[in-house]
Amino acid sequence: MWAYESVFYQIVPIGFCGAPRENDGKTINRISKVADWAEHIAKLGANAIYFSPVFESDKHGYDTRDYRKIDCRLGTNADFAAVCKTLHENDIRIVLDGVFNHVGRGFWAFRDVQEKKWDSPYKDWFHISFDGNSNYNDGFWYEGWEGHYELVKLNLRNPAVVDHIFACIRGWVEEFDIDGLRLDVAYMLDRDFLKKLRQFTASLKPDFLLIGETLHGDYNQIVNDEMLHSCTNYECYKGLYSSLNSMNLFEITHSLMRQFGPENWTLYKGKHLLSFVDNHDVTRAASILTNPKHLPLLYGMMFGMPGIPCLYYGSEWGAEGKKEQHSDDVLRPCFDAPEWNDLTDTIQAMAKAHKESKALCYGDFKHVVLTNKQAIWERVYEDERVLVAINADSEPYTAHFDARCGMAEDLITGKPHDFGGGSELPPYSVAFWKTER
Numbered sequence: 001m002w003a004y005e006s007v008f009y010q011i012v013p014i015g016f017c018g019a020p021r022e023n024d025g026k027t028i029n030r031i032s033k034v035a036d037w038a039e040h041i042a043k044l045g046a047n048a049i050y051f052s053p054v055f056e057s058d059k060h061g062y063d064t065r066d067y068r069k070i071d072c073r074l075g076t077n078a079d080f081a082a083v084c085k086t087l088h089e090n091d092i093r094i095v096l097d098g099v100f101n102h103v104g105r106g107f108w109a110f111r112d113v114q115e116k117k118w119d120s121p122y123k124d125w126f127h128i129s130f131d132g133n134s135n136y137n138d139g140f141w142y143e144g145w146e147g148h149y150e151l152v153k154l155n156l157r158n159p160a161v162v163d164h165i166f167a168c169i170r171g172w173v174e175e176f177d178i179d180g181l182r183l184d185v186a187y188m189l190d191r192d193f194l195k196k197l198r199q200f201t202a203s204l205k206p207d208f209l210l211i212g213e214t215l216h217g218d219y220n221q222i223v224n225d226e227m228l229h230s231c232t233n234y235e236c237y238k239g240l241y242s243s244l245n246s247m248n249l250f251e252i253t254h255s256l257m258r259q260f261g262p263e264n265w266t267l268y269k270g271k272h273l274l275s276f277v278d279n280h281d282v283t284r285a286a287s288i289l290t291n292p293k294h295l296p297l298l299y300g301m302m303f304g305m306p307g308i309p310c311l312y313y314g315s316e317w318g319a320e321g322k323k324e325q326h327s328d329d330v331l332r333p334c335f336d337a338p339e340w341n342d343l344t345d346t347i348q349a350m351a352k353a354h355k356e357s358k359a360l361c362y363g364d365f366k367h368v369v370l371t372n373k374q375a376i377w378e379r380v381y382e383d384e385r386v387l388v389a390i391n392a393d394s395e396p397y398t399a400h401f402d403a404r405c406g407m408a409e410d411l412i413t414g415k416p417h418d419f420g421g422g423s424e425l426p427p428y429s430v431a432f433w434k435t436e437r
Helices: 032-036 038-044 077-089 108-119 159-176 191-204 234-245 250-260 292-304 342-356 358-362
Strands: 008-011 048-051 055-057 064-070 093-098 102-104 148-153 180-183 209-212 274-276 308-312 364-370 374-381 384-391 397-399 407-410 416-418 423-425 429-436
Touching: 032 038, 032 077, 038 077, 038 342, 064 077, 064 102, 064 159, 077 093, 077 159, 093 159, 102 108, 159 191, 180 191, 191 209, 234 250, 234 274, 234 292, 250 364, 250 374, 292 342, 292 384, 292 429, 308 342, 342 358, 358 374, 358 384, 374 397, 384 423
Parallel strands: 008 048, 008 308, 048 093, 093 180, 180 209, 274 308
Antiparallel strands: 055 064, 102 148, 364 374, 374 384, 384 429, 397 423, 407 416, 407 429
């Protein structure tokens, strides 16, 4: 699967393009801004874009009105097709947000039910009871997503709903040549629907990618040979920043050993979960870390751990943003143009190292050195071995361990490393030492 050797870049188009937060009905080509960033994204080392919702919606994109139409605030279908063509010309694959658990109140089929009630042919597309009423006085009750009644839950057990969704996905492949889907709230989706989706999308493209949004629980329940290829690794997202803030690298290392370690009972060995340090729903990395000097280390751990690394737009140069209680707008801003600084240089080098290293893409995981402030992880695949070395302390640290070889190459800097006499790690440093197995 191509994704297992990729670096992803996430964009929230409505925020990224500076579109109004509520649908004003005006069609303006804002989505072409993404094409202007294609060179930056490719230079960074990302070779896949995950677009948060792009289809016609009431407000934020997750309240869909029509799966067949690009949101007018972003432009037309033709405008988006042109962007996709530019991205593919830059060897960047395209993954769209599949928001299939729920739709907005403006969704065309729900509007028909509001108008015709019992007589609507779409009343069974939703979980509706005509014995009750909604908060909006629709004259019927319906199930919303986790109590949010602006999001109307779809009935994925209804074959007509599944047929409509699949027809739209086929249209996205034909019109935009997409390469995969990220499934919103995948943990809530009907498991039979996920199985059908896997079979259907594989018939469109054999290497069509399915990634699910999951928070807690056993990811194996939906990441398996019958359903999804991958899911969001929220457990390690928390461990990454928390380990640095508390200066306790045991936390993230324990999570990675639990998920990918050498023991038979580890949960996800051989699987490729989506790794991230921030996204559209959480405080940005530069704002959540208590020590700014830990920021490159945070990315070093993400690129060095098992999984598919995903960067969030703007964070590659250290953009800040703290999650607010009633709005995520501050997390989804519009930047006039991409920036480039020392952090971006470092991330670029790490992205290149990850894509070009089979051990970092596919390797086993274990730790060979572990203290509160230092860790060395070992990643091994076939004849390649990479040691991910982290020093989160403000002082140098000399690691004494059996490296089983004399020399290595740091994949981040390209410089040789001599293990003889111990390996000194500078303050606030990360290295990817490549050796022969």
